[in-house]
Amino acid sequence: MKRYLKRWQAACVMAVAACLLAPATVSAQKRGGVANVAVIGEVPTFDPMASTADLVGVITQHYYETLFTFDSKWEVTPLLAATLPEISADGKQYTIALRSGVTFHNGATMTSKDVVDSLKRWTRVAPRGKQVADNIETIEAIDSSHVRITLKEPYVPLLSLLAFNNAAAVIMPAGTSDAAPKQPIGTGPYTFHEYRPDQYLQLTRFDNYASREEAPNNFGGARHQYLDEIRFVPVPDVNTRIEGALTGQYDYAEVIGAEAVDRIKGQAEPFVLKPAVFYLYVLNTQKGPFANVKLRQAMQAALNMEDTLAVAIGRKEFYSANGALYPEGYVWHTDKGVGGHYNTGDLDKATRLVKENYDGTPIRIIATRQNEINYQVALMASEYLKAVGFKVDLQVMDWATLLGRRANPDLWDIFATSTPYLPDPALMATLSESYPGWWVSPERSATFDAMNREIDPEKRKALWADLQAVIYEQAPFMKIGDLNTLAAKSTKLQGMKPSPWPYFWNAYKE
Template sequence: MNLRTIRRGGLKRLLLAGAVGLAALSVSALSAQPVKGGAITVATIGEPPTLDPMISTADLVSILTQHVFETLYTFDAKWNLTPLLAEKLPEISPDGLVYTIALRQGIKFHDGSDMDASDVLASLERWTAAASRGTMASRVIAGIDAPDARTVRITLKQPYAPLTALLAMTNSAAVILPKEKIEPVLKEFVGTGPYQLKARVPDQYIQLTRFDGYRQRAGEPDGYGGARKQYADEIRFVPVANANTRAEAAAAGQFDYVDSLPVEAMGKLEGSRSEAVLLKPFGWPRLVLNTKAGIMSNLAARRAVQLALNEEDMLYAAFGNKDFYKLNGDLYPEGYPWATSLGGKVYNQGDAAGAKKLLDEAGIKDRKIRILTSQQYEFHYKMALVAAEYLKAAGFTVDMQVVDWATLTQRRQNPAVWDIFITHSVFLPEPALIDFPSRDAPGWWDTPRRAQVMDAFNQARTQEERVKRWADVQQAVYDEVPFVKVGDFNALAARSPALQGFTPSAWPYFWNAWKAAARP
């Protein structure tokens, strides 16, 4: 299979135009006077499977619900931890076992009730029982209590360096809910955020309106932290499942922001009513393998998949130009402290004969693989098509199951119905925030080797030691193959020139943003 022939010049010029446009927008946003009022419309990749951010790791859920719910901590513009509903970063005992969290006062929920430590305690108890990140943390938590109405205390069984970062994450999130509203399945979506849920019409829109009782932090906006200013009266999220339809809508200026566009949309945006937003570097797609049931529970079969795949062809099929992707088998790119050079030994092999030999030697007779993917993330689907061809060449029989994203996120919870699914993650400042280390996340990687390397990583007390231990985690990933990284990629979105005060980000947020068109 030869997928590498490309005409580069035109798209490179368009990429440059998009980058220049983004810079111009930034200057415009700084110089424009904020305006209150109006509605910001956002086209998303589809209908969210839930509005409960505790029980989902889907980016789509995070993008919507971060406007409604808040966590104790979040990340600033440099990905440093910063307080949100907490008054300050936690006080940690010298032995690393006790986290004392002072809470902000005067915080109200959307139902008008006041937040206190009893709400935080009840929310964290639900998080540790129901959220994949929470259950991961629960294994080292000895207890959570509230010494008084303004304080929550978490006591650990052993030092656990990622705890504060886990409490800050926007998916599988430790959001704070009114204790009276907490149920195994939420019926009311009541948070403390700058916007509240007004209406949800499935497959049509989710309407959020300004919460007038919101108490923002003092100071200026700073990434996801700092002040969250409420300029727009309303934010309306509209599901647009087809990637090409989103591209056409962006070109026509039908929305203020359009998320997750295919590479081909860059040409449509040139000279259109919207401007390109290129997020670089953005993240890494991967094939998650079901280690719990079916053919992928066999290590030899997983190693055969790893050996068979040609990631370069997968990336080219998905993005079509090297300005949008980079070959990299390591879990982090250069520039991050977590980057290594370990992945090259198993990456981008495309060795069908070697993979078939592994299957034969393991005596695997039934070689059917069920690949679960969605066209709503078009690059997922294109990578799946190429992966299927390489796997067939290695002797696998491929059953491609193409579903909408909401169905995929539900179906992947059931280990009996899939063998591989395709997803992606942004590059996160703390590796423990990636969902794969959790043995409760779909894929269910749970081996003695995983436990050993993750425990050593999580208990390391210095950054130097954590970096060293992270290399051990990565080596375990390459040896046991719970997933296969495809590479690094940049993401394309679009926004209207009228949308001001907006900062491009991994999970786009629309507090601090306003519509220039809303001027009287």
């Protein structure tokens, strides 16, 4: 089993992080200073288990930590765990040794009791925890420094799931209730210090942080706390984020439109992650018109993704109209199911399906202008849907409101979002039955479950190809295209590398 896992982890390398950075002066890391980070809006929760929103993961990873994380090759590496786990020959039992001397922000020492309690909470609260909950036989403490997870049957993506910072299996003090903690207490390099709505979330250095001793390695290895503070500032307007980055008000500004890259050069550093994410439409398959697969297929047929990307992104070098859920160069790349479904712009087929299946109920698209790409792709979908006979209600709101609304199946029919290319398809939030959209299908379950049980990497890839074909046939979500992401970084902020989830440990101010 260990041999297969090693092969599988090696196969999960992602080609991430080709960056366009202006040359910087090399200097020694300095301790001190504040990093002001402009983000697209208010964080909807401070509990990383409870949300799949990337903004939640970006912020909370600084004060909460997981047992495992990902290194620069996107292989699983230990974080709060001392080493990678011992896995039984049948793949059902994971024995995890914990690091000694890890301290929570409240001064308590982390033990196996905290880990067991946190992992059990994760299976109750987190969409990704619920994904594996039914397959967990027990989570138990062997002694104060060892935990054992016993599965009912093998689940190969378990380590990646435990390492992921999205709906994350973070470690909290034992006894944390299922309700979101009002004062988050974790083990991370920074502590939750002050939150002022619409102004900032302030994190401060945790002086008793127990860093790993290895060299920094993406999310793994040492996490140095050079900065005194990190302030996440909600800045909904993209132009305000850009101007703030250019004037030095913000040391880092996320989600900048591709058209701004020339403006940023010289006054700040353009931070480009390539390829970074793919954009997609998510449909409510539980309630409303799109509970009918024929109407989902109608929308899929109507869409012209090439034109949608051209309008939403503008600069061709920042996007690609590619239907495969993993692009070429990734071990999971396959074109199975894509042909005849992606980027067809078949208005005749779409119109026919609408006439045969649609009762006139308005299609509610929820979108935000805090991320202009989100709004533009929603607007394009609205126009295509109206062209084939749908009535459309495009509702524009702030990002936090959108995240809250999408959790209620009575309030929406379509939203757009993005996802990075994850080390394992099992980590895709849209494949979870508890993710907004709530795609439940016998074909999905049979293929997805078989893929997660299979330990042979080649057989897993074949099952993923089958699952991609099911996705295109049933259209619970629709890939728009591949995107490079652009952020603006001050030339004074050093020690950072482009990442799908930017982190500011190891960063310092010159």
